[in-house]
Amino acid sequence: MAISRKEVARLAGVSEATVSRVFNNVGPMKEETRERVLQAAEQVGYVPNALAQQLARKKSGNIGVILPFVPKVHLFSTYYFSEILSGIGEAANRSGYNLLLIFREPSDAKDYSMLFRTQKIDACIVLGARDVPEERAALEQLQAEGHPFCLVNQRFDGTSFMTVDADHAAGSREAVRHLIASGRRSVAFLNGPAEYSSSRDRLAGYRTALRESGIGYREELVFVGNYSRKSGYEQAELIGERIRSGEVDAVFAANDRMAIGLMQGLKELGIEPGERYGLVGYDNSDGSRIISPTLSTVEVPFYEMGRLAAEKLLKEERKEADGQQEDSLLPIRFLARETSTF
Amino acid sequence: MAISRKEVARLAGVSEATVSRVFNNVGPMKEETRERVLQAAEQVGYVPNALAQQLARKKSGNIGVILPFVPKVHLFSTYYFSEILSGIGEAANRSGYNLLLIFREPSDAKDYSMLFRTQKIDACIVLGARDVPEERAALEQLQAEGHPFCLVNQRFDGTSFMTVDADHAAGSREAVRHLIASGRRSVAFLNGPAEYSSSRDRLAGYRTALRESGIGYREELVFVGNYSRKSGYEQAELIGERIRSGEVDAVFAANDRMAIGLMQGLKELGIEPGERYGLVGYDNSDGSRIISPTLSTVEVPFYEMGRLAAEKLLKEERKEADGQQEDSLLPIRFLARETSTF
DNA sequence: TTGTAAGCGTTATCAT
DNA sequence: ATGATAACGCTTACAA
DSSP states (O other), X not given: OOOOHHHHHHHHTSOHHHHHHHHHTOSOOOHHHHHHHHHHHHHHTOOOOXXXXXXXXXXXXXXXXXXXXXXXXXXXXXXXXXXXXXXXXXXXXXXXXXXXXXXXXXXXXXXXXXXXXXXXXXXXXXXXXXXXXXXXXXXXXXXXXXXXXXXXXXOOTTOOOOEXXXXXXXHHHHHHHHXXXXXXXXXXXXXXXXXXXXXXXXXXXXXXXXXXXXXXXXXXXEEEOOSSHHHHHHTHHHHHHHHHTTSOSEEEEXXXXXXXXXXXXXXXXXXXXXXXXXXXXXXXXXXHHHSSXXXXXXXXXXXXXXXXXXXXXXXXXXXXXXXXXXXXXXXXXXXXXXXGOX | OOOOHHHHHHHHTSOHHHHHHHHHTOSOOOHHHHHHHHHHHHHHTOOOOHHHHHHHHTOOOEEEEEEEOOTTOOSSOHHHHHHHHHHHHHHHHXXXXXXXXEEEOSSSOOOHHHHHHTTSOSEEEEESOOOOHHHHHHXXXXXXXXXXXXXXXXXXXXXXXXXXXXXXXXXXXXXXXHHHHTTOOOEEEEEOOTTSHHHHHHHHHHHHHHHHTTOOOOGGGEEEOOSSHHXXXXXXXXXXXXXXXXXXXXXXESSHHHHHHHHHHHHHTTOOBTTTBEEEOSBOOHHHHHSSSOOBEEEOOHHHHHHHHHHXXXXXXXXXXXXXXXXXXXOOXXXXXXXXXX
16 A cells, blocks of 8 residues: 555654645745655655545646547558647646547547546647537537637637647648749649648638639649548549649649659559659658658648647646637748659 | 535435445445436436546556657657557557556656556556666566556566567568578668667577578678668668678668668669669558558557557456466568569 | 644445 | 445645
8 A cells, every 4th residue: 555644744743734735835834844754755655646636636637638549540640640749748748747648439429528527637639620510519518618628730610719720721822832833834632621621721722822823723623532642542543634634734732641642643654743743742741751752742840739739728727828819820831842843 | 616426416315325336336226226316417417526536446547658758759650659559549448448648758767656656557558668777677666566567569588577579580580581582692681779679589580580591690781770760871871882792682671761761872872672682671661651662561560569568457457367478479470562572 | 834624526344 | 225434645724
């Protein structure tokens, strides 16, 4: 059994309350008493019991991180989650919070509220959310019940959910502008599902860039995958035809994985990126540097986004936030590489 | 404030103890009482407070997962951790355990023991451990204090730590055998740091394969990187020379990242894999399929390893283990792809 | 500056 | 089959 305050108190000749005070560094206390307690604690190897603290404080000290359960995942980039998670970890660590990992099984009902009501977590960060009724309902419930949470890389229109997002419209606009500026005339767009706000943002950026260049938007040049490499690969035939016919001379893909899949598919059809067609991906994933020719892409500050989400949440926990915090979009950076160069 | 047993008890006209019994499904009880309680709970929206349960049970219900803190990580494969983590998640979820993520900062002293003594976790899984004195000491302390833990993909010789590992010696042996069988005569080995047992296992497998083929082991054909792509890239010059001189006609790399780095470095020197030299990596990472030519590699069941580690631990928690569980090595699978084919 | 004692919301033992 | 009640180990008024 563990050593408790009691023995420390007895050994130091003080009350249990005093031991607590010393360990919480609260209230005034004689330096001598302090040292006596600390020494006694050291002697018996006492450390406060976190469970008891949590119960007494009514705080678990845990931040829940909800992320899609993706065994054998190749849907999302693992890079994406690793970076965000590390960012969250850094901020949480620094504030003495722990991270409770929660895999959101596709099957089970999204009842995030339960995590709060059972006091397992004090706040949570939701990754990989989609704008579907089920998810919206779950988040609205959280908000209604006053539980602090923050979304990363996903906004829900018409709500006031706390969110950390990057400026995907700007990133996409730049990517497409680059393609046009380098002489491409007809840029196809391989987007992801519209349930992700980031997909919608990218579409907006794509359209903006076209408009700014006086190029008409043509719906038949917009293709949709699911962000997996396979889904990019599968569009190769269709898009390849357009390239052959000269109808398309560049593709902007909503992420690197799809871009890479597409690139591989087109290659099998004998169509190489660069001269033949310009290609830009999105995420600056490891793969984009590995593939040959190297993939032009857009860098997203995932790590920063995770860190920021945790910091916002923690700030609110400490009540430092007066209601609204500004909801700015983090800047992205376009990276020109070989696939978009002649 | 949260609703507690009290109100439920009052509303159902029973004692608080009875409410607990119903929720824990313990002891005999009249079906009618049961329903009355459940209904009352439903009515006021009662859910048991996890913190109170944990304190009373002296169990946090958390499994700690310790992993290296790797911001902007490109040292370890994120694929590696994602897979293992998902596997752990599946097993833990199924048993009602939560995952507490703990980033091991390179700087701070490894005091895993504290996590147990404060009762934050009931058991833990250590990822990415290295066989260095500091780490050994921390783990030995855990064992001495009787805290259950399990290592994944890393063994410590001379200890009886619970471990889940894959048969890297066999995997490496097969990889090298394949290279030799396909006509290569002089296989260099680009290994990772010896603090990882998996590096040492691979070396053993490499040597076994050579011996079995009657080829002498030559230390000067063994190179060491740190598992990063960069470290593979940096060996290109040295290894390239050997290839040019005909001293080396194949390379077995201890992971895909180094293999890919090396491959890129050699390419810049005008040396292409396949005909010129055979190359085999290790991990079957995404990159191995993305790169061109595709990288022959060895598949490791990371997901399974994570799942197994959690299951072993949970079995012990439930005292189902009679001391020793068998410590078998999970099988790996060699995948021949383009870089090792003529 | 320190002690006393009332929670915190359960679990689990012992009666009844 | 159910009720009382003592832990669990801490935080935090309130008293002294």
